[in-house]
Amino acid sequence: MANGPVRVRFCPSPTGNPHVGLVRTALFNWAYARHTGGTLVFRIEDTDAARDSEESYRQLLDSFHWLGFDWDEGPEVGGPHAPYRQSQRMDIYKDIAAKLLDGGHAYRCYCTTEELDARREAARAAGKPSGYDGQCRVLTAEQAAAYEAEGRPAIVRFRMPDEAITFTDLVRGEVTVTPENVSDYGIIRANGAPLYTLVNPIDDALMEITHVLRGEDLLSSTPRQIALYRALIELGVAKRVPEFGHLPYVMGEGNKKLSKRDPQASLNLYRERGFLPEGLLNYLSLLGWSFSADRDLFTVAELIEKFDIADVNANPARFDLKKAEAINADHIRMLDVKAFTEACEPWLRAPHANWDPEDFDRAAWEAIAPHAQTRLTVLSDITANVDFLFRKEPVEDEASWAKAMKGDPAALLTTARAKLEAADWSSAESLKEAVLAAGEEHGLKLGKAQAPVRVAVTGRTVGLPLFESLEVLGRERTLARIDAALAKLAAA
Template sequence: MTRNDDIRVRYAPSPTGKQHIGGARTALFNWAYARRHGGKFLLRIEDTDEGRSTREYETAILEGLAWLGLDWDEGPDIGGPHGPYRQSERYARYTEMAQLLEAKGAAYRCFCTTERLDQLREAQEKNKEKPAYDGKCRDLQPAERATRLAAGEPAVLRFKVPAGATSFTDLIRGEVVFQNKEVDDWVMVRADGTPIYNFAVVCDDVDMRITHVLRGEEHLTNTPKQILLYQALGLAFPTFGHLPLMLGTDGKKLSKRTGDTALQDYRDKGYPKKAIVNFLCLQGWALDGKTEVFGIDELVRNFDPTQVSKAGAVFDLDKFRWLAGEYLRKEPLEELFEHCAPYLVASGRVGREELVTRRAWLLQALALEKDRLHIYSELPERLTWAFAEDRAVVYSEAALINVRKQTDWKGTLSAYLEWLRPKLSDRVAKDALRDATKAWVAERKLKMPALFQPLRCALTGEAGGPDLFDSIELIGAERALVRLETALVRMA
């Protein structure tokens, strides 16, 4: 592992909503980069949109990242040498920087009203011109500017984009060049004195000594604006790396239209966290091209931003579900039970106190279904048969079809029931019963399905499921007998 104490990266979420799954990947990659090189990973809250930012979202975002297994060296909750780490607490600093830039002539006051700007944009769109600020206030005479300011006329601060071109070497994309004339004289500070994103970001990245900026590709066009600002300040800009977007099945930026977009959504659905981390790693990055299942430690040992894919990655729920199953099945039973328990309660099939009083039974049930689970929330549904009313087991169509395939299934089942009844009363052990049953079938020169299909349907109503003797053991001899007896008249 190479060590570079100077590396400082950050993840800067905006607390205007739940943690986006794509942002979680950005955070993960930044974190891994810092950890791999012994650098620092920091968190900064970008809450300059006061109308939409809330402290609740901020707390939830931090909690979500921590849950994933990330930790940070500096942040709003723990502070650090370059704080505060909440933009809303850094306004004095932005004002200072704004004044500096204005004094340098790198920025200017603009008195244009929202109405004029709207009209301008409308006209430009009508004439099929690119919508951009026309520079009306760019060369205002100092005297006029001072007069209007003194009169209290509202004014924003715009960045004065110089002529020329701006280029940088993106860690992922290589050389990227923008002609400055394509860059608008963008607003840095609102009329009310609060900073705009592109301005605040640069101030903070400068103050926080950020060396590498790994962020989503949607920020690519912000980069020249930010670089120009560093240059106006006479500072070197950090290394940028723009991660490929995470796409929905429609090929567009992941949105609620095509699926869940929040980290919390997947957490709520019961995806194992290690599976989430692993899956996120696979979106745009590969360990070695062959290994699909690997942990966060492998990411840290191997993550290299220059190896990240350039093309967007479609979020493949099928693969995610498969990966979830891989991790779920690796969990020790007790641990898995803790993870599934909330869903059992939520389903209404198990009372909160039963989690304790019937723990042994529930654990046994979980053990039976474990192989069929992918995510925690699937357990209640999978256990429908075990919770069923014994006289009203619901027979699925698939199970019934399997039953009808067997000639004289009713005769077989009723004969088997008579044979079975005393053995259940005598509490014959599960394994012995299984062996004896197979012998019973063989003696009658029947195929196994001739008995097992009707038996399965009668006992569980389903076409698939755990071993039948394990199932009988779970629900108990008495309940099993009731199910078999009623099946003789109900199953058809």
């Protein structure tokens, strides 16, 4: 553990919709900062003008606000190391790149793409490492001048040390990489644009990051960055090499790494379906970490209290949508009724609602909400569960109709109608007894007897508790729907 306060960072690129792997990385950094009382720096890596967009940047901010993340330095809040967008820090990178060149830590490379490809192919054929072979490492001033006179463009490469680099990964333990496996690498393109390999460590150094917690896919770049940090320390730019922790892969279908192209990777999918932020974060935290051996359900506050990077597992974590849904359903149950009704509001309005806005009955909604809360997996389920209350006629689901209206449904519905008409409509139990009695007269158990009633009234075979639903719908509308079902049966 580093001495002094913890400073972690989260630095996404604004390229398209955020995905759940990115959110998991953000979550672990945020939870670690909050657990340790440290600082979370949020910065934007937007140096790729061809892929980055202002729309994606705004979407990132909106997504993190929705998830409940806050940050101590970064966009919207500022901080002592501003600006926090790499596109606004180009002069900084240019200046430090010049210092690396002047200090002998970097050099200009004039090799063409064709030359590099040919030498790599030859190295592979000889069974040797195919990284950069150091051709331009020891150019004389005359050779460099000759290349310049040819008009050859040059990139800037960082000069890797000729020694093994060893570091202790906070998740994986000790890692050693030998020099033949880490060649000199580019830090400035031929057009003068800085590369990720330069700007990311520079920002970490200047922002005094103590812990770099990021995906396992970046593990191979860590030895390069450690060497760069050491050079920056020598130049007086950096104070220390941060500690690294590489988080396990998140695996999708077919045991392949979950990619941005996988539908279940999109954060927007979960927002649109009506996952609670708390439910989604609870599940994502389990991708590589656990609260305890016998507990998967916890609040965000409990996550923060318990989270430690030392407890992250190095093994790949499989994304299980069914488990994510189950945990979200549990979080829906954990809401108080007022919070639940408010959370459902977006799905009770256009474009989700399949009823006319003027037909929405808030009193009926508030009466049915406690019963709906026990049945939902995601909030978007609410629309189909309560639309029978607000539509003039129930949804016509022919599959449900065919399934429920078997045997002699007209006789059963006629008996049920009579008994419901005489029932006490202030009691769901009284309505249940009425349908139960109707079923008994026709030799049917409650499950079989209530199916035609449910479809006649709600249009579907599956839904909220039937008798509580009838109580909220009321005698007049319930009987009118049974009458309509009887008329449909008679006309068939």
